[in-house]
Amino acid sequence: MYSQAQNRLLCRTAAVKFISVTPIENIEAVNNSGLSVIDIQTGDIQCSVLLKGFSFRNALMQEHFNENYMESDQFPRATFKGKIDSFDKAIFTKPGNHAITVKGSMDLHGKTNPISFPATISYQQNEIVGTCTFQILPGDYNIQIPKLVADKIAQRITVVVKAIYQAQKN
Amino acid sequence: MLSYHKKGFLSILFVALVFSLTAQDDLLKGMEDSTTQKQWVTNAFKSSRVINGHSMEMLGSGILDFRILHRFGPVSQGIENLFGLDQASMRMGFDWGISRNLTLGIGRTTFKKEFDGFIKYRFVQQQEKGNALSLVGVLGASVFTYKNPDPTKPLTFNDRSGYYFQLIAGRKFSQNFSMQLSPTVVYRNMIDPADSKAIYALGIGARYKVSKRVALVADYFVVANGLPQSVGVNPLSIGVDIETGGHVFQLHFSNSTGMNERSFITETTDRWDKGDFRFGFNLSRSFTFRKKK
Numbered sequence: 001m002y003s004q005a006q007n008r009l010l011c012r013t014a015a016v017k018f019i020s021v022t023p024i025e026n027i028e029a030v031n032n033s034g035l036s037v038i039d040i041q042t043g044d045i046q047c048s049v050l051l052k053g054f055s056f057r058n059a060l061m062q063e064h065f066n067e068n069y070m071e072s073d074q075f076p077r078a079t080f081k082g083k084i085d086s087f088d089k090a091i092f093t094k095p096g097n098h099a100i101t102v103k104g105s106m107d108l109h110g111k112t113n114p115i116s117f118p119a120t121i122s123y124q125q126n127e128i129v130g131t132c133t134f135q136i137l138p139g140d141y142n143i144q145i146p147k148l149v150a151d152k153i154a155q156r157i158t159v160v161v162k163a164i165y166q167a168q169k170n
Numbered sequence: 171m172l173s174y175h176k177k178g179f180l181s182i183l184f185v186a187l188v189f190s191l192t193a194q195d196d197l198l199k200g201m202e203d204s205t206t207q208k209q210w211v212t213n214a215f216k217s218s219r220v221i222n223g224h225s226m227e228m229l230g231s232g233i234l235d236f237r238i239l240h241r242f243g244p245v246s247q248g249i250e251n252l253f254g255l256d257q258a259s260m261r262m263g264f265d266w267g268i269s270r271n272l273t274l275g276i277g278r279t280t281f282k283k284e285f286d287g288f289i290k291y292r293f294v295q296q297q298e299k300g301n302a303l304s305l306v307g308v309l310g311a312s313v314f315t316y317k318n319p320d321p322t323k324p325l326t327f328n329d330r331s332g333y334y335f336q337l338i339a340g341r342k343f344s345q346n347f348s349m350q351l352s353p354t355v356v357y358r359n360m361i362d363p364a365d366s367k368a369i370y371a372l373g374i375g376a377r378y379k380v381s382k383r384v385a386l387v388a389d390y391f392v393v394a395n396g397l398p399q400s401v402g403v404n405p406l407s408i409g410v411d412i413e414t415g416g417h418v419f420q421l422h423f424s425n426s427t428g429m430n431e432r433s434f435i436t437e438t439t440d441r442w443d444k445g446d447f448r449f450g451f452n453l454s455r456s457f458t459f460r461k462k463k
Binding site for chain 2: 037039044050062149
């Protein structure tokens with residue numbers, strides 16, 4: 001439940017999934033504790049997810065992901081800061097699905113790159129749901145993949161996010 | 171000229187504007203700390219063994235770790251024996267991660283044809299903001315099965331068997347440095363008259379990570395009592411861990427030949443200062459046998 005008097009929407013349980021698809025094997029992991037905040041007056045969006053929170057079905061993959069690829073002790077989070085393009089406040093009050101474009105920067109593994117992707121804001125039954133899909137290239141973020149396993153990891157990793165927002169109380 | 175009040179009002183307005191801009195700038199401010207995740211500390215050591223002794227690391231759930239250990243002859247044997255490489259003993263073993271806090275292992279060493287098994291349980295795991303240490307307990311047993319060379323002195327199953335109990339307290343101090351202490355008691359039945367059946371020792375293990383996949387490790391056991399000083403020597407091993415994908419290679423030099431607790435703690439007689447250290451390696455390959463639900 002939220003009213004227009006509130007300024008911010010908050011989600012602490014965003015589902016963030018990434019998938020790497022190659023002919024040899026698919027690698028998939030999910031983090032259900034993604035953090036996301038939207039300012040409904042300005043259209044600013046920020047999201048943050050803890051890398052050690054990604055759960056893999058293969059425990060060894062999870063260990064290597066954190067220890068060798070993402071170096072999660074050094075770079076614990078992936079953070080997105082951006083804005084809804086051509087922002088119209090009405091998307092948060094008008095029922096239905098609204099297609100938007102989000103533009104901003106992604107900070108991952110110690111590197112920040114501009115990023116832009118389509119997303120959907122959905123307002124129905126007093127719930128605001130944000131969903132999006134975008135791609136990350138490990139090479140853009142200095143994530144080193146040894147030649148030995150290069151054909152097991154896709155060059156473009158697909159990330160899928162779904163967040164259910166509530167009014168931020170403060 | 172602005173009046174005093176107007177100036178004051180404008181400066182408050184300015185401060186408020188700046189304040190609101192910075193507040194907008196970082197919507198996540200203050201939110202990230204209150205995550206609900208427990209933030210377990212992992213990878214204090216690259217392997218479930220420091221070199222000889224158990225490390226504070228556990229296998230993941232559903233992981234099978236196939237381990238091959240080789241210990242060669244003393245380097246002091248010189249070029250004729252290729253510095254000990256001609257003489258080798260081996261242990262083959264399987265460690266099974268039943269859950270993330272429980273590991274079971276079995277193995278067999280060529281030296282004395284000794285079978286060994288253990289159960290390893292982690293009571294406490296180090297956390298980033300929380301538990302300062304990991305606490306792991308290991309209970310193991312071994313039995314050597316070589317044929318009795320002297321039929322006049324029969325060897326019972328009891329004679330051939332030994333047990334050990336160990337508590338490991340370890341901490342990953344930084345991304346690069348970890349250390350653990352393992353008080354251990356080894357109990358064996360077949361002993362020389364001068365020995366005692368129960369041997370108490372303190373294990374000290376440390377790891378220094380040099381790069382993402384390479385680390386320096388040291389494994390030392392101080393045998394507190396029970397072995398005659400003139401014969402029993404504390405086992406000291408120093409080596410390098412190299413990790414590639416699912417394999418971990420541990421290359422090291424040690425003065426001990428034994429590859430299970432009973433053996434390397436109570437049967438080490440060679441001395442580093444006499445050149446009687448030997449090259450050895452541990453090779454382990456992890457397989458995922460059961461995916462987590």
